[in-house]
Amino acid sequence: MNKIETVRYATDDAVAIITIFRPDAMNSFNKALRADLLAACRRAADDTTVRAVVLTGEGRSFSAGADLKDGLNPDDSVEDMLQTEYRPVLECIWNMDKPVIAAVGGSAAGIGMSFALVCDLLIMSDKAFLLSPFTTISLVPDGGLNWLLVHQLGYRRAFQLSVEAERIPAERCLDLGLANKVVPAGSLLDEAVAWAKALAERAPLSIAATKKAMRHATCGSWASTFDVEAPLQQRLRSSADSAEGVNAFLEKRKPQFTGK
Secondary structure, three states, X not given: OEEOOOEEEEEEOOEEEEEEOOHHHOOOEOHHHHHHHHHHHHHHHHOOOOOEEEEEEOOOEEEOOEOOOOOOOOOOOHHHHHHHHHHHHXXXXXXXXXXXXXXXXXXXXXXXXXXHHHOOEEEEEOOOEEEOOHHHOOOOOOOOHHHHHHHHHOHHHHHHHHHOOOOEEHHHHHXXXXXXXXXXXXXXXXXXXHHHHHHHOOOHHHHHHHHHHHHHHOOOOHHHHHHHHHHHHHXXXXXXXXXXXXXXXXXXXXXXXOOO
């Protein structure tokens, strides 16, 4: 295990486990965490032995959002911070060709909620909740949270949950489609890693292509999505992994994918 100042990075077989590690501050974001998390996400994205990623938080919170005690200097720009420090981390999660599972054990609030929802999959403990608290401190949802909520919930429900700063418990997140699974708090990380390991056994090129096509589909048209799918399918069909998958099916055995 490699420990950075505010992030822990570990691997378990083909799974990278990235843990936000500021438990005394409810894993809220300061400058060091923004930099360390970017480094950890890029490490996972670039490691060819990693096929799935779990993003979680240490202690009782996934992340409480921005650290309000880590105040800005008068000359600092919040806009610059969002664009140059937060956005690269969120884009790394969005763009990496591996599935990223957010494992939320407690609160995911503010931009912490953005990080949970930008992941490809979301598993929550039965004690966890999401919260967009921005109207209580006269701010706007950020980190792409407006887009994420509107696309996942529709405008009216997303607007209501945000302006009323409603705490959304895990079971309601599941009902709303914000979460994929809810599990007992004590087994959250084990469940998340087991899920990631199961995904890591599937064809990595196929998962990467599916992620690319579906990310495009969230904002693209049917026609443009079709145009993304077709060349991806061409490349996949001529891959060694596709041949292995077909042969394994015909031979009634488990395929051994190599990512080639």
